[in-house]
Amino acid sequence: MVERLVAYRRHLRRWLADGKPRIYSHELAGLAQVTSAVVRRDVMTIGYTGSPAKGYAAAGLVDRIGRVLDPPQRPGVALVGLGSLGRAVLKHFARLHPELRFVAAFDVSPEKVGRIIDGCRCHGSADLETVLRADPALVGIIAVPGEAAQDVADRLVRAGVRGILNLAPVRLQTPPTVYVEDVDLAVSLEKVVFFARPETERLEALA
Amino acid sequence: MVERLVAYRRHLRRWLADGKPRIYSHELAGLAQVTSAVVRRDVMTIGYTGSPAKGYAAAGLVDRIGRVLDPPQRPGVALVGLGSLGRAVLKHFARLHPELRFVAAFDVSPEKVGRIIDGCRCHGSADLETVLRADPALVGIIAVPGEAAQDVADRLVRAGVRGILNLAPVRLQTPPTVYVEDVDLAVSLEKVVFFARPETERLEALA
Numbered sequence: 001m002v003e004r005l006v007a008y009r010r011h012l013r014r015w016l017a018d019g020k021p022r023i024y025s026h027e028l029a030g031l032a033q034v035t036s037a038v039v040r041r042d043v044m045t046i047g048y049t050g051s052p053a054k055g056y057a058a059a060g061l062v063d064r065i066g067r068v069l070d071p072p073q074r075p076g077v078a079l080v081g082l083g084s085l086g087r088a089v090l091k092h093f094a095r096l097h098p099e100l101r102f103v104a105a106f107d108v109s110p111e112k113v114g115r116i117i118d119g120c121r122c123h124g125s126a127d128l129e130t131v132l133r134a135d136p137a138l139v140g141i142i143a144v145p146g147e148a149a150q151d152v153a154d155r156l157v158r159a160g161v162r163g164i165l166n167l168a169p170v171r172l173q174t175p176p177t178v179y180v181e182d183v184d185l186a187v188s189l190e191k192v193v194f195f196a197r198p199e200t201e202r203l204e205a206l207a
Numbered sequence: 208m209v210e211r212l213v214a215y216r217r218h219l220r221r222w223l224a225d226g227k228p229r230i231y232s233h234e235l236a237g238l239a240q241v242t243s244a245v246v247r248r249d250v251m252t253i254g255y256t257g258s259p260a261k262g263y264a265a266a267g268l269v270d271r272i273g274r275v276l277d278p279p280q281r282p283g284v285a286l287v288g289l290g291s292l293g294r295a296v297l298k299h300f301a302r303l304h305p306e307l308r309f310v311a312a313f314d315v316s317p318e319k320v321g322r323i324i325d326g327c328r329c330h331g332s333a334d335l336e337t338v339l340r341a342d343p344a345l346v347g348i349i350a351v352p353g354e355a356a357q358d359v360a361d362r363l364v365r366a367g368v369r370g371i372l373n374l375a376p377v378r379l380q381t382p383p384t385v386y387v388e389d390v391d392l393a394v395s396l397e398k399v400v401f402f403a404r405p406e407t408e409r410l411e412a413l414a
Contacts, residue, residue, distance in 0.1 A: 003394055006397045069397060069400075075404075084298040089392060092291065093396065097396075100400070139400055162405075163403025165396050181399045188390050193282050193307070193346055196346050
């Protein structure tokens with residue numbers, strides 16, 4: 001349901017940007033590619049109401065979804081690893097998600113440390129504990145090579161991070177109280193390559 | 208199972224790089240975080256055999272997995288969108304996945320068109336059909352803004368692409384014969400932020 005709320009909000013904001021103040025459940029369902037019944041149930045679950053005749057007030061629904069999804073304070077995010085993927089992520093979120101506050105970025109490369117990159121100060125990775133003690137982060141993004149990822153995860157968890165977006169191609173071992181979401185571009189692409197092949201060829205490979 | 212094979216191969220290559228020629232099912236299971244029974248069943252499914260006493264020959268198993276996962280020819284990949292995310296993806300795969308062949312990249316920005324970026328020629332998006340007619344791609348990667356993604360997908364499909372890695376924050380409509388894998392960094396990060404919050408706070412937000 002969290003994923004659907006994220007999607008609803010995104011569609012509603014675009015809807016509002018198009019100058020349309022109200023939306024019917026079937027319209028939102030069409031945009032989010034779920035059934036109207038699912039939309040109505042989700043909206044009811046988060047305690048918002050519309051009218052069958054006039055639909056939902058889009059702005060009010062965006063607010064209500066925000067009260068569910070967004071922490072009361074802007075959550076602090078720490079990014080570890082400013083290679084090409086880390087920088088793309090920083091740029092992406094700095095532009096499209098101003099509700100997130102990038103507390104600090106960390107990298108081992110001397111030419112990045114001390115600079116401000118896409119609005120975020122880059123510190124040396126060795127200073128992770130010190131920096132996050134002064135300005136704690138709720139969430140960490142790991143964009144370092146696979147070999148370094150577990151160590152970074154351990155240090156982020158000790159520094160109080162409660163959720164990790166892991167872009168490194170390894171499974172992390174973390175305490176059950178820490179939520180980890182893995183995004184592995186290489187695995188995703190290898191899956192696409194596999195399923196893009198003609199079925200006969202795939203079956204022969206397995207035979 | 209495809210995801211597990213991808214993971215096995217990655218762990219086996221690292222194992223071999225550490226100078227270890229043989230691996231037991233429980234060792235591979237530990238690395239891939241599945242049970243030994245799952246490893247043994249997967250390996251049997253792809254027609255490879257080991258011995259209970261000596262385990263599997265790691266190099267042979269890598270080869271066998273490759274015969275299942277990798278198409279007979281190096282698959283052609285077309286990348287559409289060379290913003291920060293598209294460029295990060297290109298850099299990432301060009302360096303770590305030489306088995307993929309980037310046929311072409313496409314962008315609308317005049318300062319990118321005609322240049323070679325990370326080893327891949329960048330064409331104007333208007334030339335997508337012409338370029339892919341001369342050098343077809345099995346797979347397309349979509350890294351354009353959400354508004355443009357569906358149109359790009361339609362054109363890739365007409366140009367013969369059979370699988371799409373979609374990095375744009377929209378659901379694509381494609382024929383059932385085309386495999387689509389969505390990677391939406393924003394949704395992943397919003398999920399992490401949500402689940403990183405203390406449980407009491409999350410429940411209050413829903414109440």
